[in-house]
Amino acid sequence: MGISIRPTMASKPTTLGEVLSKGFASKQDRNTVAWLWCTLQRLLSFGLLVCISALSVWWLLGSSGSKNTQVLILLSALVIIWWFVVRRVRTGKQHFLLANDRQGFLRGLRLDEKTAVFDGSNIYHLGHDNGLDAQPLGEIANLLRSQGYRIVCFFDASIFHTLSEHGAFPSSQRHSLILLAQIFGLKEDEVYVVPGGVQADKYILEALKHMPISFAVTNDKYRDYASKYPTVMKDHLWRKGVVISDGETKLLQHRV
Template identity: 60%
Template sequence: MKCEPITLGDKLTPPVSQKPRFKVGAWLRNAVYSLLNLALLTAIFAFPLWWLLMRPNMDRNLMLVLLTTLIATWLFVYRRRRATKATPARTHSLLANDCQGFMRDLRLDTKTVVFDGSNIYHFGHNNGLDAQPLGMIVHKLRTEGYRIICFFDANIYYTLCKHGAFRSDQQHSLAMLEDIFGLRRDEIYVVPSGVQADKYVLDCLKHLPISFAVTNDQFRDYAKKYPTVMKGNQWRKGVVISKGEIKLQQHRFQNPTRLN
């Protein structure tokens, strides 16, 4: 009987298949490939020695052709042998690149807010508020009972340093993001360099059924890849500043979030 997944790790981890039955045909095939592989490798190394010691007068071109044939045959057998081996299932990127190790334990029945952290930080910076909007929204939604996940692009440390959040000679650490944005260690996910956080945000929304994103990015480039996620107008909440308050579109805070 198949059990329903409880956590994100349950959902994204491939099921462990039962131990396969012993198959005589597969065993014989692997045994033949192994013996051929060993025999050909032995021949490849022994053949030049035999040529030099026992038949030094044999035509060199003929010897090279025979040696090349042996090597080509070994490569063919080696690749066929590898092709018969089962390829292990790859770990989903949300779990594989989670340096803090908290994503696996996220419950699917918990209401979750997925932040596009770099996007909201840039919104704050462009409005002269830097980290304040992101920190205030995180705190507000956390007090309303939401689980927080905040994705940052890999260059977030460089961006913060460029904007004067810390000195250039300071070593980058997760504690910096905790302090600057008021986040907890198990709420921060910095994606690997060379990729954007967008895909991670959308993947998270796809696999967490009770969730929405906080971002001003509409992710138009991903509409075809994530049609079920980007359906309607409830999957993302944009951030706006109006009359001295930080507001989320399509969401009303229990209490106003006023800027100091």
């Protein structure tokens, strides 16, 4: 099959969500500073909630006037602050792969399934350089899907700007994961756009690290990450490149 198989954890988790949640919780338990910071955030969230409740009662029972307006403004500000604190606490309690998964599909990925992890931006640029734009990525994804592979396609946040610049959709059109899925011939639960300001490389390698039957579809060798992900890059099967010749797209080192 030509696929890299990495050892699973001793406790035998069955999904990516289980292995990431367990590993992340263990890591946090060993980090006293992280635990204290998380506890402080929870206390802050609770304190803000108490203040919001008290001010809400005061505002509802108070008479109209300038003071009541000031209370309403303060109440609104506290609600906004509380919301950001709660979001930070929830995000901080999760592995970054799960915390930034807007579709929520990574959590349920089974570890016993064959998975092809795409570097979507990398393959798109290859297609664009050869005048085919999104077509090569869609073709390879469709091929692997027909062979029983689960598709996970990571994109840099800049992919929307890039596609718009290349005329894939009008600049006025709203950016959405559905739009990306349509352009590349993917399913909605196969698309993952990483947050702005970070590269998809780390997300791809982290997914490969925890998915035991998987490989990356990319022409990037991620040399800058070799020391951090030695178990991922331990053999030549972890990554499969793509070539385009005479308009035909081929996935290297791949056989059914």
